[in-house]
Amino acid sequence: MHTQSRTIMRSESQAGSAQRARAVGLGRGGLVWGLATASLALTTSALALEVPTGVACLPTSAVAPLCRELVITNNPPYPGSQSPQLPVQSFDPAFTEIVGRIPNLVPLATGFGFLEGPAYLQDRQGAGGLLFITDQIHNSVFVMRWNGLDARGAITPASWEKPRLFRNPSGVADGQTLDPQGHLLITETTGRRVSITQDLQANLRSPEPQAPSLVDRYQGKRLNSPNDLVVKSDGSVWFTDPSYGSLQFPQTAELPNNVYRYEPATAKLSVVESSLMMPNGIAFGPGEKQLYLIDSAAIQGPHTDFAYLPHRIYVYDVSADGHQIGNKRLFADVSPGFPDGMRLDEKGNVYVGALDGIQVFNPQGKLIGKFLMAKQTANLSFGGRDNNILFIGSTDTLWAIKLNTRGLVPVRLGATL
Numbered sequence: 001m002h003t004q005s006r007t008i009m010r011s012e013s014q015a016g017s018a019q020r021a022r023a024v025g026l027g028r029g030g031l032v033w034g035l036a037t038a039s040l041a042l043t044t045s046a047l048a049l050e051v052p053t054g055v056a057c058l059p060t061s062a063v064a065p066l067c068r069e070l071v072i073t074n075n076p077p078y079p080g081s082q083s084p085q086l087p088v089q090s091f092d093p094a095f096t097e098i099v100g101r102i103p104n105l106v107p108l109a110t111g112f113g114f115l116e117g118p119a120y121l122q123d124r125q126g127a128g129g130l131l132f133i134t135d136q137i138h139n140s141v142f143v144m145r146w147n148g149l150d151a152r153g154a155i156t157p158a159s160w161e162k163p164r165l166f167r168n169p170s171g172v173a174d175g176q177t178l179d180p181q182g183h184l185l186i187t188e189t190t191g192r193r194v195s196i197t198q199d200l201q202a203n204l205r206s207p208e209p210q211a212p213s214l215v216d217r218y219q220g221k222r223l224n225s226p227n228d229l230v231v232k233s234d235g236s237v238w239f240t241d242p243s244y245g246s247l248q249f250p251q252t253a254e255l256p257n258n259v260y261r262y263e264p265a266t267a268k269l270s271v272v273e274s275s276l277m278m279p280n281g282i283a284f285g286p287g288e289k290q291l292y293l294i295d296s297a298a299i300q301g302p303h304t305d306f307a308y309l310p311h312r313i314y315v316y317d318v319s320a321d322g323h324q325i326g327n328k329r330l331f332a333d334v335s336p337g338f339p340d341g342m343r344l345d346e347k348g349n350v351y352v353g354a355l356d357g358i359q360v361f362n363p364q365g366k367l368i369g370k371f372l373m374a375k376q377t378a379n380l381s382f383g384g385r386d387n388n389i390l391f392i393g394s395t396d397t398l399w400a401i402k403l404n405t406r407g408l409v410p411v412r413l414g415a416t417l
Contacts, residue, residue, distance in 0.1 A: 055248075064139070067168065068138075068165055068207065089370040091367060095369030098349070098405050103401060104155060108398045113137035117379050118380065119176035120382070122413050126148075127147065127385045139190075146159065146383065172189035173187070174187045174189055175239075179196075182412050190245060191216075198211075214237065215237070222254050222255075224244075225245025227280055237264065238262075241255070241279070257277065281293070282294070286346075293314050299337075330365075332350075336356055343409075356370065383407070384402075384411075
């Protein structure tokens with residue numbers, strides 16, 4: 001769930017700026033473009049075009065098409081001038097083992113609005129794959145080709161390609177994951193559903209096609225604003241459904257803030273947890289014997305922090321039949337701010353997005369280290385051929401770091417695209 005609404009400024013030069021300014025029109029956002037004559041020269045002076053955000057990016061808005069007009073900078077310089085300068089902070093030798101003594105945190109691309117839900121799909125052949133990321137305030141999903149590490153096992157500029165638009169509008173897509181068949185599942189805030197994309201090629205050709213719904217109602221009522229999801233090894237889809245959409249967009253919550261289990265084979269949707277105020281991130285533990293759930297009720301709307309409300313990770317035991325959870329207990333309080341998305345590695349360590357970056361807890365709930373990012377960091381995912389690349393969405397920038405561990409969930413495989 002994003003917590004900010006900001007303006008992305010776009011710079012252009014030369015005659016192409018004039019042409020685009022004519023296409024955009026006059027008076028947008030209080031900014032008037034005057035192009036008096038065809039001989040007007042726009043040399044190297046930059047024009048700043050406002051890209052709409054939030055409600056203005058919904059399909060009902062007249063300016064919604066402009067939400068596609070982001071300029072994404074690929075392979076940006078490391079922002080060493082920012083403070084803090086993105087250090088890796090280790091509190092325990094176990095974390096140092098994970099990151100190594102000279103960790104290499106690499107900025108891949110910048111210029112997004114607010115990144116959420118990275119999900120990685122590995123090619124069936126070769127070292128590459130696709131990383132899908134959502135930009136909530138621009139109502140978009142982007143895709144980035146990952147080419148893999150170099151011969152020395154390092155991330156280099158050849159390891160990835162510039163992200164490009166995959167889907168817009170996206171139902172204000174939030175969390176994403178891949179099922180065992182390589183289908184892309186997305187929780188949609190204003191779509192109020194979990195969608196399933198089986199034909200990735202359609203959106204690789206054009207951002208227009210919309211995916212069908214996997215599930216969008218419970219007992220005849222529309223879901224609130226599905227936030228994050230995981231797919232269990234039996235094929236069941238578990239997802240959180242807080243009412244954040246009602247705090248950000250003109251929609252009314254019809255249901256309690258539940259956590260659901262959906263069984264595709266029977267189309268059965270059941271509530272597995274109803275006691276959390278704002279259920280958010282979700283992840284299974286090793287062997288799928290535990291389920292981790294985040295309650296991020298400390299944020300009740302953009303730019304708020306009610307520290308007396310939950311900003312916690314809870315852990316539950318999964319029943320023997322794999323259909324229910326119980327024995328709720330506190331795993332960790334996360335501060336500053338609140339926890340958002342999370343993933344686990346093969347050792348059972350929990351990685352969670354937070355206000356100050358990525359916080360990492362060992363299986364006992366002890367904080368063992370942080371990736372201190374300069375901006376709010378919502379979500380992350382493991383990926384790469386060996387499942388040892390951590391992709392991080394930190395507000396407007398996508399990052400990657402190679403770790404000495406692997407993601408707990410196996411890499412999903414898809415056809416080479």
